[in-house]
Amino acid sequence: MISTGRLGAGRKFPAEAELCDELGVSRGSLREAVRMLAALGVVESRHGSGVYVTALRPEELIGSLRLTVDLLPLSGLLEMYEVRRVLEAHAASQAAARVDDELRTELLALCAAMEATDDVEEAATLDALFHTRIARAGGSPTLVAFLDVLRTRSRSYQMFGMPDGPTIMRTSNAAHRTIADAIVGRDPAAAATAAGAHVAQTEAWLRHYRPGPTT
Amino acid sequence: MISTGRLGAGRKFPAEAELCDELGVSRGSLREAVRMLAALGVVESRHGSGVYVTALRPEELIGSLRLTVDLLPLSGLLEMYEVRRVLEAHAASQAAARVDDELRTELLALCAAMEATDDVEEAATLDALFHTRIARAGGSPTLVAFLDVLRTRSRSYQMFGMPDGPTIMRTSNAAHRTIADAIVGRDPAAAATAAGAHVAQTEAWLRHYRPGPTT
DNA sequence: GTAACCCAAGTCATCGGACGAATTGTCTAC
DNA sequence: GTAGACAATTCGTCCGATGACTTGGGTTAC
Known part of the structure; x- marks a missing residue:
């Protein structure tokens, strides 16, 4: 789906709406993908703020x-x-x-x-x-x-x-x-x-x- | 969210609509949860058929x-x-x-x-x-x-x-x-x-x- | 001038409804 | 009895709208 923006541990993700038409998918599908990455600990989504790539530390x-x-x-x-x-x-x-x-x-x-x-x-x-x-x-x-x-x-x-x-x-x-x-x-x-x-x-x-x- | 129905490796999940009003959440949210479990390999969703609990074999x-x-x-x-x-x-x-x-x-x-x-x-x-x-x-x-x-x-x-x-x-x-x-x-x-x-x-x-x- | 407060814009979270696609089981025709 | 078509079920995706939270800037009080 989306790679890790090629290794950015900081902020990283554009808003949902923006990503939607960039990838040509609906918001619902995009959110499902994000939640999958979140379940794996690769991504963290903060309510009202945005979606961030985690530090990607192995122990986490x-x-x-x-x-x-x-x-x-x-x-x-x-x-x-x-x-x-x-x-x-x-x-x-x-x-x-x-x-x-x-x-x-x-x-x-x-x-x-x-x-x-x-x-x-x-x-x-x-x-x-x-x-x-x-x-x-x-x-x-x-x-x-x-x-x-x-x-x-x-x-x-x-x-x-x-x-x-x-x-x-x-x-x-x-x-x-x-x-x-x-x-x-x-x-x-x-x-x-x-x-x-x-x-x-x-x-x-x-x-x-x-x-x-x-x- | 939902436990593994207490260890069923077979079929297991009711339809989405049914689970929705049982848990009192919308279908979108439920699907996000399912996709999270799917990302972890705990659950497998087959188009047109249903959502199944995997064999839960460690190697998978x-x-x-x-x-x-x-x-x-x-x-x-x-x-x-x-x-x-x-x-x-x-x-x-x-x-x-x-x-x-x-x-x-x-x-x-x-x-x-x-x-x-x-x-x-x-x-x-x-x-x-x-x-x-x-x-x-x-x-x-x-x-x-x-x-x-x-x-x-x-x-x-x-x-x-x-x-x-x-x-x-x-x-x-x-x-x-x-x-x-x-x-x-x-x-x-x-x-x-x-x-x-x-x-x-x-x-x-x-x-x-x-x-x-x-x- | 500084600090605290308020407010508005941006963003994610959730909801409800609708339609398309794939599977499955049944039912009919032969 | 078998094969094919059909209908029901279920997941996949989309759209629009509303609520909740965060953030940053501007305003006000001191």
């Missing part, structure tokens, strides 16, 4: 996958766990290679907090913080955004709140401790292995406890 | 990233190379671990063909085939689709056709040979290292030869 464009991933059936989500496992392992490995004292402190604090709480909600939040912190330390913003999308969807299953929740939480916390120790000790290989195993464990839980074609 | 949903990635500025593409490097390395490693004689034959044949040709176009095609074959052997369809999106964009730069094209091709072919040998010899670690290095090399070329903010 990946955000458009969020809705898609949320709609995925469980089988589809599990298929993506291969990718998640690899990327989480990479992030942990890189985080370990680049670790500094600030990261050490934060990760150990998060571990301690997770081990201390019994609250399901809080535990899930801390878990997300822990993994996000590692991703930020070890990966590009793009990687962080991508993993965040996958993690958010997984989190919606509330595994800590299931019958075996306490057991899962204990096992999970042990894995977190292993990962944190590897990063703190600047051991990339161990961090990658531990993170990969942790994700695989999560995948196994999901596969086991939600066997049916649930949302 | 990732296809919606294709347009987005094609519109990314070079800087954004380079940011994604971290992800690509990790995933290509993983695919190569897994391919090596699962290698069989059929894969061995195909990869070696592709390598030989790449070394034999001088045609820029053909070389690029063979290059794509080579990497896709490895991805298919080592990764899930989701991974294959994702890597394909990134690779297609990179390929649009036609690096083999540049002044230093012949040199690049020679270096590239040597890397391919190293990767193929590692896979044929069932050496996952070597395959991962070689594939990662190859991607890093490609990234370096891109960074070097297209320094400006080109599309």
